[in-house]
Amino acid sequence: MTDFFSNLSITTLGFFAFVLITFGIYYLVPRKAQNLVLLLASLVFCITWNWTFALILVVFSIINYFLALQIDSSQDKARLRWLWTGIVLNVSALLFYKYFDQSQVIFFKALFRLGVTPTQLELSILQPIGISFYVLQAISYLVDIFRKQIAVNRNFLEVSLYLAYFPKLLAGPIERAQNFFDQLRADRVLDNQQLTDSLLKIFVGLSRKIIISDTILQTIPRGVFANPSAYSIMDLVFWWFAFGVMVYNDFAGYTSIARGVSGLFGIQLSPNFEQPFFSTSFLDFWNRWHMSLSNWLRDYIYLPVSRAMLRRNPSGRYLPNLIVPPLVTMLVSGIWHGAAIHFILWGLLNGAVQAWERVQKSRRKSAAPPLTKWAIIGTIFVLLIINVPFKLDIAGALAFWSGLFRWGPFQTFTLATTLKPFFVIALSFYLDVKQLPERDERGLLRLPKATQIFLLAAGLFLLFLATRQQIAAPFIYQEF
């Protein structure tokens, strides 16, 4: 029983049992107590991973709650000072948990000398779940108050829930404070339409994660990424593309489940994906991929940097105006993703292609960009190549890129190795095409009833098989 409710990842049966219990209590208690139920459930969810994570979240909530009050009640320089105190504290906490080897920190060394062992401190799992995501939310909350875009929230419960809300805790979406607070204050509605939407999102999310992403994960030959020099361009391109589809379905699947579960409580979370494999440009891609992070980066890094530069030189053709903002923004994105040089390279490469695209755009006469299949294929191909350092370290990425110039036969092309990935990649694109009309899972409700029933039955059967085999791998973005 303890194992059943430990480390509640959102594809486990334990998680759905947890959701059902919370759901039951939530709709039994009076409206006024519902937010408290959600907060307590969120802390329990944290405790299933590690009790210290819940404690850290509470401390984070208290600190940011008081920082927000200080910013709101201060003027001029003091106001700015409190904002920067908040930003520095939040970023320092993130850097501490994410990047530093805690065994080397003086405080812990002192504890070790006193006889406390690293195991007792559980240092290996000290990085709190979701910290990368709720730190960004905390910063945006403080900045929005500083900019006087939103009013400070004096309700500690709401501020805590904004950071801790369990459906989005592991890996977002990264919500904006005002939108979330408005929903916490509104009446909760769970009608048939809302229930259908929520269950559909959960079903599609589970299918994307377990049927598509995990299947690809099992079929990728390990040597392709560990030793790419032994493979030809055909192998590398095919399996790298499969890996891209895997990451997409892993994260899009997670987001759909999170949004679906949240919908059951009458709270709508932001979308994170909009068919990114149909992007017609690099800029378009980042408006469709991990949208809540892209929007956060746009509002708190890209636009302020762009506007500051444009105020110095308003020309839209001045090269630094075009190059610096995307480079800075994607560099921050790279650092946020991980404490390794290859993530910085990944960020700079993505910033560079965006800057290149912007320079090209500034030089041509207006015309809507061509919405052709070649624009889509070219964009995805370049993105796949420059995203190699997302997965591999610098040496691995260089070996992989050099493999792209090694012509040769498709060594891994056997029916046994490629049939499953072909099938699930096709399924991924089928889902995307069918989601296009509504831009999310509701597009599938436009299918003929017979097709819907067939997809539901087939999906449930495959999910049942996968659950029996217990093959669900951890979500990739949960690691960030």
Added chain:
Amino acid sequence: MDQNEIKAKLRKFICNEILNNAEYPLKDDEALITSGLMDSFSLAQVGVFAELEFNVYIPDPELTVDRMNTLDDMSARILEKMQA
């Protein structure tokens, strides 16, 4: 200054500085962002243009597709800020 004057100045700025085509027949309700004619950098340009030309500040989170997609949207937002 009324909305039509704001619109006229904005149209001239967008056609000259963003679309690089002074002759472009930009309609009031033409989608600029969702059509791909403008992107987030162009929105930053419009934001700074509004500061310099109309002396109003449009916050970054308001420079979005649902609030600034057409000339009508942009001019209405600028007018709203001027009257605030």
